[in-house]
Amino acid sequence: MCRLAAITSNEYFSPMENILALETMKEGHDGSGLGLTLKDLGGEFEEFKEFPIMSGICSRKGLDTLDDFMKKHGFRLKHEWNPKIKHVKGVVSREYYFARAYDYPKSYKEKSMREKEDLLMNTRLMLRKIGEPDESIFVFSFYPDVITLKEVGDPLQLGEFFGLDRDGLRAKIIFAQGRQNTNYAIYLYACHPFFIQGFCSMTNGENTAFVPIREFLMGRGFPGYTGYNSDSEVFTHILHYTVRQLGFPLTYYKDVITPLKTTEIDQREDRDALRLVKQSLRPLCIDGPNMVIGFTPDGTCFMVQDAKKLRPGAVGGVKGKYALMSEECGVDKAVPKRDRTRDIFPMKYDMVTISPQAEEVRVWNQLRA
Amino acid sequence: MEPATRLDHNHQLSLREFPYIIRWRDDRCKRCGKCTAVCPVKAIEPTVNVQRTVHSEGPLPQPTAVRKVIQVVEQVTDMERYCTGCGTCTLVCPNEAIEPEYNPQNKFYHYKNKSGEPYKRGGRRNDPSISTLDKLKFTRISMLTDPALDAGRHEFRVRTLLGRILPPEELPLKMVNGKLVVDKESGRFIPPVREIFPIMVGSMSVGALSPPMWEGLAMGVAYLNEVEGLPVVMCSGEGGMPPRLLRSKYLKYFIIQIASGYFGWDEIIHALPHMVEDPAAIEIKYGQGAKPGDGGLLMAQKVLRLIANIRGVPQFVDLSSPPTHQTKYSIEEAVAKMIQSMSMAWGFRVPVYPKISGTKTARAVLNNLARNPFAAALSIDGEDGGTGAAYNVSLDKMGHPIASNIRDCYLDLVKQGKQNELPLIAAGGVGKKGNLAANAAALIMLGASAVSIGKYIMQAAADCFGDEYNRCNLCNTGKCPRGITTQDPKLYRRLDADRVAERVVETFKAADVEMRKIFAPMGRSTELPIGMSDGLSIEDKAMAERLEINYAC
Ligand code: SF4
Numbered sequence: 030m031c032r033l034a035a036i037t038s039n040e041y042f043s044p045m046e047n048i049l050a051l052e053t054m055k056e057g058h059d060g061s062g063l064g065l066t067l068k069d070l071g072g073e074f075e076e077f078k079e080f081p082i083m084s085g086i087c088s089r090k091g092l093d094t095l096d097d098f099m100k101k102h103g104f105r106l107k108h109e110w111n112p113k114i115k116h117v118k119g120v121v122s123r124e125y126y127f128a129r130a131y132d133y134p135k136s137y138k139e140k141s142m143r144e145k146e147d148l149l150m151n152t153r154l155m156l157r158k159i160g161e162p163d164e165s166i167f168v169f170s171f172y173p174d175v176i177t178l179k180e181v182g183d184p185l186q187l188g189e190f191f192g193l194d195r196d197g198l199r200a201k202i203i204f205a206q207g208r209q210n211t212n213y214a215i216y217l218y219a220c221h222p223f224f225i226q227g228f229c230s231m232t233n234g235e236n237t238a239f240v241p242i243r244e245f246l247m248g249r250g251f252p253g254y255t256g257y258n259s260d261s262e263v264f265t266h267i268l269h270y271t272v273r274q275l276g277f278p279l280t281y282y283k284d285v286i287t288p289l290k291t292t293e294i295d296q297r298e299d300r301d302a303l304r305l306v307k308q309s310l311r312p313l314c315i316d317g318p319n320m321v322i323g324f325t326p327d328g329t330c331f332m333v334q335d336a337k338k339l340r341p342g343a344v345g346g347v348k349g350k351y352a353l354m355s356e357e358c359g360v361d362k363a364v365p366k367r368d369r370t371r372d373i374f375p376m377k378y379d380m381v382t383i384s385p386q387a388e389e390v391r392v393w394n395q396l397r398a
Numbered sequence: 399m400e401p402a403t404r405l406d407h408n409h410q411l412s413l414r415e416f417p418y419i420i421r422w423r424d425d426r427c428k429r430c431g432k433c434t435a436v437c438p439v440k441a442i443e444p445t446v447n448v449q450r451t452v453h454s455e456g457p458l459p460q461p462t463a464v465r466k467v468i469q470v471v472e473q474v475t476d477m478e479r480y481c482t483g484c485g486t487c488t489l490v491c492p493n494e495a496i497e498p499e500y501n502p503q504n505k506f507y508h509y510k511n512k513s514g515e516p517y518k519r520g521g522r523r524n525d526p527s528i529s530t531l532d533k534l535k536f537t538r539i540s541m542l543t544d545p546a547l548d549a550g551r552h553e554f555r556v557r558t559l560l561g562r563i564l565p566p567e568e569l570p571l572k573m574v575n576g577k578l579v580v581d582k583e584s585g586r587f588i589p590p591v592r593e594i595f596p597i598m599v600g601s602m603s604v605g606a607l608s609p610p611m612w613e614g615l616a617m618g619v620a621y622l623n624e625v626e627g628l629p630v631v632m633c634s635g636e637g638g639m640p641p642r643l644l645r646s647k648y649l650k651y652f653i654i655q656i657a658s659g660y661f662g663w664d665e666i667i668h669a670l671p672h673m674v675e676d677p678a679a680i681e682i683k684y685g686q687g688a689k690p691g692d693g694g695l696l697m698a699q700k701v702l703r704l705i706a707n708i709r710g711v712p713q714f715v716d717l718s719s720p721p722t723h724q725t726k727y728s729i730e731e732a733v734a735k736m737i738q739s740m741s742m743a744w745g746f747r748v749p750v751y752p753k754i755s756g757t758k759t760a761r762a763v764l765n766n767l768a769r770n771p772f773a774a775a776l777s778i779d780g781e782d783g784g785t786g787a788a789y790n791v792s793l794d795k796m797g798h799p800i801a802s803n804i805r806d807c808y809l810d811l812v813k814q815g816k817q818n819e820l821p822l823i824a825a826g827g828v829g830k831k832g833n834l835a836a837n838a839a840a841l842i843m844l845g846a847s848a849v850s851i852g853k854y855i856m857q858a859a860a861d862c863f864g865d866e867y868n869r870c871n872l873c874n875t876g877k878c879p880r881g882i883t884t885q886d887p888k889l890y891r892r893l894d895a896d897r898v899a900e901r902v903v904e905t906f907k908a909a910d911v912e913m914r915k916i917f918a919p920m921g922r923s924t925e926l927p928i929g930m931s932d933g934l935s936i937e938d939k940a941m942a943e944r945l946e947i948n949y950a951c
């Protein structure tokens with residue numbers, strides 16, 4: 030089972046904090062990979078908040094392809110960060126790791142954010158398509174103020190490998206996943222967290238309802254619903270679909286993935302709408318075992334469980350810094366000075382949300398909503 | 399001189415040509431006559447034989463021949479009175495002296511066409527081999543990486559939806575204070591949707607079924623809903639419904655069928671203003687898996703007073719429903735209109751869907767329905783579906799197996815992203831070998847939203863003798879030895895409606911548990927795993943490829 034470590038804060042912090050938290054949960058992951066997503070960036074990217082950042086890995090040949098492609102599509106490179114690689118035993122280095130801030134093509138400067146988002150996503154997908162057959166290009170995210178790093182290996186060693194302990198890379202929201210390889214061959218696109226147009230999530234456990242969910246998402250006619258090298262990628266896409274595409278408030282994500290019983294719906298104030306939502310989104314119901322941690326474009330972080338609460342999850346912290354972890358020990362590592370009695374272990378009906386800047390934590394109960 | 403044909407019995411059939419041969423034991427028979435009295439086809443008769451025995455008494459052989467007249471039970475060699483193998487004789491025999499035995503060498507079909515009249519019968523396709531449904535296995539078992547669920551402890555929702563479901567993008571919702579509410583001003587039609595148990599009782603008409611059989615089913619279904627909380631629905635079949643039921647609160651558990659003969663609809667329309675509940679749905683029958691492209695037939699001998707009244711016809715006339723709805727020539731227009739007018743009759747509060755027989759062209763129908771916002775579902779009845787009366791050739795040779803038909807349709811919907819909008823109902827051979835829940839679950843994982851059963855429930859609830867060795871299958875003749883498909887009070891008084899109801903309840907409760915037992919180890923409990931094809935596999939490469947599922951051996 031994968032281990033998950035998310036931290037949200039009102040101050041910039043290093044991803045090493047997440048990695049160290051993962052280290053305390055080491056028994057649960059086999060060190061087969063690490064995924065990191067950083068949002069609301071500090072350090073050298075702080076001044077590039079408006080500009081979309083492309084994160085990925087490529088070979089030398091892939092780099093040429095990428096440069097040509099971006100130039101051809103009118104993107105202008107503004108800033109580039111490369112990890113200060115330190116070769117460590119057990120990590121096979123690829124040729125070129127990067128996070129690059131670009132300026133939008135001229136024709137897009139005045140366009141709405143929604144249109145820009147579509148452009149960014151389609152660009153990412155095109156690059157994925159070009160680079161996937163020979164693994165010359167991997168692009169994990171292309172979005173303003175977000176960086177994603179993924180590699181195969183032990184998280185702590187990877188932290189060292191990427192030089193994260195020495196680097197000034199900082200962010201206010203960082204998600205990290207220590208991978209436990211189960212069903213799939215170790216493949217970078219199968220590594221959490223998954224990201225699409227400002228929405229991100231990571232999950233532990235397998236997804237028994239994967240196939241019907243994937244088929245439903247792929248039938249939505251949205252180009253971004255593709256990939257699915259991991260059965261957990263659908264959780265991110267359901268989030269994106271519910272909130273961005275359908276325009277539902279975030280709490281309905283819980284209602285979509287773990288719909289209430291008919292008799293329970295009858296008690297809700299929004300029952301008429303909810304009934305329709307449940308019917309129309311029936312194939313998106315998950316059956317666990319899963320705990321999902323995610324964030325939305327505004328910087329809200331959340332944690333939800335499947336309807337049987339088959340996976341652990343804990344949220345704890347202080348105003349200004351909260352940790353959302355798959356294990357309590359991870360919370361202890363990330364925010365040791367806190368009132369532990371106030372830690373939250375969301376149950377089957379709960380959705381824990383933490384507002385942007387780690388301002389306040391709320392438990393939304395699906396039954397009493 | 400006598401012609402040789404008479405002398406050597408030529409042109410007479412030998413018992414070897416018959417599908418069932420009666421084994422009668424002289425030593426056990428006490429000549430009570432029960433078997434010959436009960437035989438529905440008079441295949442056996444009491445008769446006398448002359449027996450010649452040679453006796454010798456005393457120390458020296460002095461043989462004398464003694465002629466005795468003895469009574470025996472004999473099977474006749476008249477094709478019109480062939481033994482159907484039903485076994486009713488065995489059932490009534492107090493001494494286990496008589497039993498039919500299947501004769502695999504029979505040439506029954508060669509001869510069963512007297513007067514140029516092809517063989518007609520009831521039942522389903524006479525193919526006892528293992529069906530595709532029974533070859534499907536559930537091979538995605540949750541083990542350690544994802545815990546299996548506990549069928550006894552976790553909460554399971556084995557429910558499905560019947561009715562047209564709006565795509566999420568078209569839901570008329572708006573936000574008020576951070577909550578979703580239905581936007582009443584949008585004017586968007588929200589189709590009616592029912593939450594039901596995914597196994598339903600398929601269309602079997604009052605008329606085809608005897609009063610206790612139909613009542614038993616109906617009582618069982620009502621009990622399941624009212625007492626057991628299992629929302630099982632049942633389809634009326636063509637021919638209307640008992641008038642009292644139409645006006646009762648139980649109507650909501652019934653799907654009313656309209657077929658090409660429109661039998662019973664006069665009564666239904668007249669009952670409309672008095673209905674206190676809406677029916678569960680309306681099924682428009684265009685075809686039946688047992689006899690694709692063929693109409694219905696209720697033989698004159700079954701049209702007794704009650705049936706004549708419900709159907710609005712005179713007594714004792716053959717009631718045939720044409721193979722097609724005579725007024726329907728195009729799916730885009732006439733069928734759409736029929737769906738619309740039926741919807742309109744109930745103020746658009748009742749789902750209306752067509753039922754077709756399994757066919758290679760099912761996808762064309764499906765795609766038309768997918769474009770019709772009033773079509774509530776599509777029911778497809780595969781070649782193994784049963785019937786009360788059809789030509790043997792239609793039963794045995796016509797139609798399409800349900801597994802690949804449903805799969806094709808489902809995958810077609812997936813391509814359009816409409817798999818959740820138009821539920822598919824699968825029927826035809828579900829539970830043929832007794833594996834009701836497993837067959838139902840397999841069809842659901844192939845893409846069906848619900849399944850429908852007919853023959854299975856007759857067998858499970860009323861001990862129907864019929865099987866795929868052409869046993870019994872007298873349903874069309876009005877002589878059903880179990881009292882299931884007859885209007886003859888002498889026969890149907892054998893059947894106790896309460897017992898049928900009890901068995902219906904037991905059967906559905908058991909199926910519910912078995913479905914959980916299938917879904918639990920696969921880690922599914924909250925929603926029905928419709929289209930969860932990764933859970934299935936089959937030990938046949940070609941089939942696996944065709945159904946787009948795993949091959950496992
Ligand atoms: S098995 Fe049925 S049809 Fe055959 S002799 Fe016995 S009662 Fe008659």
Ligand code: SF4
Nearest residue numbers: 862863864870871878
């Ligand atoms: S028992 Fe009745 S219903 Fe069953 S096959 Fe025989 S005639 Fe048909």
